Amino acid sequence: MQDALTKAQLEQFIREGFVRINNAFSADTARQARAILWQDLKLDPNDRTTWNQPIIRLGMYSQPPFVEAANTPVLHRAFDQLVGPGQWIPCRSMGTFPVRFPSDTDPGDTGWHVDAGFPGADPGNFWEWRVNVWSKGRGLLMLFLFSDVSEADAPTRIRTGSHQDVARLLQPAGEAGLSFMEVAEKLADLPERPEQLATGNAGTVYLCHPFLVHAAQPHHGTEPRFLAQPPLLIREEFRIEGNEGGYSPVAEAIRQALK
Template identity: 65%
Template sequence: MHNTLSTQQIQSFITDGFIRLDNAFSADLAAQAREILWKDIPAKPDDPSTWTKPVVWLGMYTQEPFVKAANSPALHSAFDQLAGKGKWIPCMSMGAFPVRFPSAVDSGDTGWHVDAGFPGEDPADFFSARVNVHSKGRALLMLFLFSDVGEHDAPTRIRKGSHNDVARLLEPEGETGLSFMELAGRLAGLPEREEALTTGKAGTVYLCHPFLVHAAQKHRGTAPKFMAQPPLLLRGAFDIKRGDSPVEEAIRSALEL
C-alpha cells in the first residue's frame, strides 16, 4: 500500500503535534452521516429558528457511513505511519460528537485541555480519566470534519508544539499520570504557543499527537458544524525510550531521552 504521509508531514507531526489530511473520506459519506445525526438533534436543518442551543453532544455512532469514514485506506496507512503497525485498534464507532450551532451564547466547554487516555477511579467519570507520559490507552487524537468548516465555523483551536510541553509536565507523574482536570488546571502555566485552526472541507481529518492542547470556540458562522473526535486506541503500549513511531519519537524528543 502507498504511504499516505510524506516524510515532511511526519516531521511536521513530530514538531507541531498534528497533520491535516484532506479527502481522508468522501464528502458523500459525510453527507450520509449528517443525515443520520440530524434525526437525533432537537432542531430542523432548514430552520435556524430551531437552533436554540450552542452545542448538542451526540455519540457512539456505529452505522456504516461512520465506520467507513474512520477506516479508509488513507487513514489506515496514516495510522500505521504515525502510531506504528500493529499498535492501534480500528475505530468502529464515532463517539464524542459535538454539533455546534451559530450562537452568541457561551457553550461552557471551550477551555484548553488534553484528552485523557485511560480510566480513573470512577470509569464512568470522564473528568477523572487520566493521561500519563506513555500515552497509555491512546494512540492519537483525531478530529473528523463531517461538514465544511471555515474560520468562523467554530474550528477547534490547537496550540502548535504544545504536546512537547505536556510530555514534560507528565514525566514526573509516572505511571499514574494526571487526571483530565488536574492536567487542564496546569495548562495555563505552559509556554505561549502559536494557535492553528482546524478548518477544511467535509472529509478532512486532523491526526494529532495525544498530548496536543486544544479547545473549542464559539460558532460565528451561519451553518451548523459537524465534527467527531474519536480516539485511536492503542492495542498494546508505547515504549517512549525505544519505540520508533512518530508518536513515541515526539515524546522522546520532548524529554531529551
C-alpha cells in the same frame, strides 16, 4: 502501496503535533452521516429558528457511514506510519458528536485541555480519567470534519507544539499520570504557543498527537458544524526508551520533548 504521509509531514507531526489529511473520506460519506445526525437532533435543517442552543451533544455512532469514514485506506496507512503497524485498534465507532450551532450564547466548554486515555478510580467520572507520559490507552487525537468548517464555524483551536510541553509535564507523574482536571489546571503555566485552527472541507481529518492541547470555541458562522473527535486506541502504551526496532512518530515526539 504508497504511504499516506510524506517524510515532511511526519517531521511536521513530530515538531508541531498534528498533520492534516484532505479528502480522508468522501463528501458523500459525510453527507450520509449528517443525515443521520439531523434525524437524531430532531431539528429542521432548513429552519434556523429551531437552532436555539449553541451546542447539542449526540451519543455514540457506529452506523456504516461513520465506520467507513474512520477506516479508509489512506487513514489506515497514516495510522501505521504514526503509531506503528499492528499497534492500533480499528475504529468501530465515531464516538460522540458535539454539534455546534451559530449562537451568541457562550457554549460553556471552550477551555484548553488534553484528552485523557485511561480510567481513574471511578471509570464513570470523565474528569478523573488520566493520561501518562507513555500515552496509555490512546494513540492519537483525531478530528473528523463532517461538514465544511471555516474560521467562523467553530473550528477546534490547536496549540502548535504543545504536545512537547505536556510530555515534560507528565514525566514526573510516572505510570499513574495525571487526571484530566490536573492537566487542565496546569496548562496556563506552560509556554506560549502559536494557535492553529482546524478548518477544512467535509472529509478532512486532523491526526494529532495524544498530548496536543486543544479547545472548542463559539460558532460565529451560518451553518451547523458537525465534527467528531474519536481516539485511536492502541494495544499497548508507547515505548519511549530501549526499543531497538526504532520509534513511531508519536513516541519519537515524546522522546525529543524529554531530551
